[in-house]
Amino acid sequence: MPPxxxxxxxxxxxxxxxxxxxxxxxxxxxxxxxxxxxxLLKVMKGTLDQLDKAIQGTVVMSMELESMASRFLDNKVPAxxxxxxxxxxxxxxxxxxxxxxxxxxxxxxxxxxxxxxxxVPAFFFPQGFMTAALQGYARKTTIxxxxxxxxxxxxxxxxxxxxxxxxxxxxxxxxxxxGAKWDFGRCCVEDSDPRAPIVLFPVIWLEPVDVGExxxxxxxxxxxxxxxxxxxxxxxxxxxxxxxxxLHLPTETHADYWIRRGAALLAQTDD
Amino acid sequence: xxxxxxxxxxxxYEGCAKPREYKKxxxxxxxxxxxxxxxxxxxxxxxxxxYEWMTADLETSKRQLRMYLDEQExxxxxxLNYLVAEANYGGRVxxxxxxxxxxxMLGRYFTPDVMNDNYKLSKLETYYVPVEGPLSEVKAxxxxxxxxxxxxxFGLHPNANIxxxxxxxxxxxxxILTMQPRVASVAGGRTPDEIA
Numbered sequence: 001m002p003p004x005x006x007x008x009x010x011x012x013x014x015x016x017x018x019x020x021x022x023x024x025x026x027x028x029x030x031x032x033x034x035x036x037x038x039x040l041l042k043v044m045k046g047t048l049d050q051l052d053k054a055i056q057g058t059v060v061m062s063m064e065l066e067s068m069a070s071r072f073l074d075n076k077v078p079a080x081x082x083x084x085x086x087x088x089x090x091x092x093x094x095x096x097x098x099x100x101x102x103x104x105x106x107x108x109x110x111x112x113x114x115x116x117x118x119x120v121p122a123f124f125f126p127q128g129f130m131t132a133a134l135q136g137y138a139r140k141t142t143i144x145x146x147x148x149x150x151x152x153x154x155x156x157x158x159x160x161x162x163x164x165x166x167x168x169x170x171x172x173x174x175x176x177x178x179g180a181k182w183d184f185g186r187c188c189v190e191d192s193d194p195r196a197p198i199v200l201f202p203v204i205w206l207e208p209v210d211v212g213e214x215x216x217x218x219x220x221x222x223x224x225x226x227x228x229x230x231x232x233x234x235x236x237x238x239x240x241x242x243x244x245x246x247l248h249l250p251t252e253t254h255a256d257y258w259i260r261r262g263a264a265l266l267a268q269t270d271d
Numbered sequence: 272x273x274x275x276x277x278x279x280x281x282x283x284y285e286g287c288a289k290p291r292e293y294k295k296x297x298x299x300x301x302x303x304x305x306x307x308x309x310x311x312x313x314x315x316x317x318x319x320x321x322y323e324w325m326t327a328d329l330e331t332s333k334r335q336l337r338m339y340l341d342e343q344e345x346x347x348x349x350x351l352n353y354l355v356a357e358a359n360y361g362g363r364v365x366x367x368x369x370x371x372x373x374x375x376m377l378g379r380y381f382t383p384d385v386m387n388d389n390y391k392l393s394k395l396e397t398y399y400v401p402v403e404g405p406l407s408e409v410k411a412x413x414x415x416x417x418x419x420x421x422x423x424x425f426g427l428h429p430n431a432n433i434x435x436x437x438x439x440x441x442x443x444x445x446x447i448l449t450m451q452p453r454v455a456s457v458a459g460g461r462t463p464d465e466i467a
Contacts, residue, residue, distance in 0.1 A: 195433070
């Protein structure tokens with residue numbers, strides 16, 4: 001049986017939660033994210049060590065360890081990791097690079113400060129990110145957070161072309177659009193190209209605006225989900241485990257058309 | 272679709288006070304029922320949660336449609352939309368995004384436009400509300416519809432078929448995986464094939 005231990009190379013060196021001079025709410029948020037990542041990495045390291053020992057015969061091969069080993073053989077993420085991980089449908093072979101990328105993004109944020117555009121799929125709890133970003137603006141302008149909402153301004157570029165953070169609100173990227181595509185130039189959602197059901201979505205600037213503003217006119221309120229399962233349970237905090245928020249994308253057709261199309265933004269693909 | 276008409280009697284079909292509206296809307300209702308059920312096979316693109324709608328939902332909606340048309344002067348589209356999409360069928364829908372969807376679905380079919388002859392129920396030319404006529408004609412029209420549906424019939428993009436095929440294949444490969452032999456063979460031991 002091949003011990004899949006080379007995944008251990010994925011573990012970055014321990015990173016401490018440090019005060020990084022960011023706006024408070026986003027700083028708190030990244031601190032919480034780091035805690036979650038550390039917990040996951042700790043569990044991964046612990047279980048891999050155990051499995052290694054069990055294979056060598058120095059500890060008893062328990063039910064859990066055996067099921068973990070067979071999950072490796074099936075190219076699936078072990079249940080122990082999923083329990084402390086984020087929702088993901090990726091097989092193990094792409095789950096690991098995805099995890100490394102997430103950790104890198106969060107580490108970079110920690111060491112170098114907030115990026116020009118946030119890779120939202122990196123986070124365990126993107127809902128928290130949205131609230132933190134809105135709260136940052138609310139504190140700056142002393143407008144109550146309840147009186148604010150995000151307007152979706154789609155920048156017609158991808159993340160590598162963005163080098164400046166907006167004065168207000170945040171840039172986010174790395175989302176995928178399923179059931180529709182973005183029409184560059186015309187600046188609206190359009191029907192997908194054949195054989196391309198899921199496409200990468202350009203950078204979005206989430207601009208805080210007054211809650212009274214009607215954002216739905218001429219727009220499709222596109223739900224953003226973490227995974228393509230879309231369904232989620234309501235958690236104790238009142239958030240769905242999968243749904244993040246509605247983003248208002250401009251459309252030239254009636255919004256109902258896109259509702260029937262089942263068009264949605266996803267934070268990650270399944271492969 | 273066929274099921275919608277299977278237990279519609281000639282007497283009921285012709286007996287409504289507004290025969291034209293009833294026939295048109297009954298067809299639209301049947302189409303709606305078929306479409307929301309079929310959407311389930313496309314996984315999350317179709318519905319966030321696959322609901323178990325039943326013929327009872329259809330029956331209730333059919334009777335209410337008849338009743339409202341018989342009793343009211345004008346066709347109460349708004350009331351019908353509410354009753355069917357949110358009360359009858361919607362009673363099973365628990366996800367708020369699915370509620371929006373079911374309303375959008377029915378809104379496409381229960382609209383005054385349905386009275387235009389040959390109103391298209393989707394982007395495709397094949398699916399329309401036939402001119403009101405005897406029951407047998409409608410049944411013949413339904414029989415003439417293609418066996419293989421384009422996802423477009425249900426308001427989805429043809430790409431949704433990819434999602435459906437993906438789902439089918441992964442269910443299939445998962446089954447194969449569970450049949451995979453799990454016993455590690457020690458040197459000199461027998462392979463699972465030999466044991467079998």
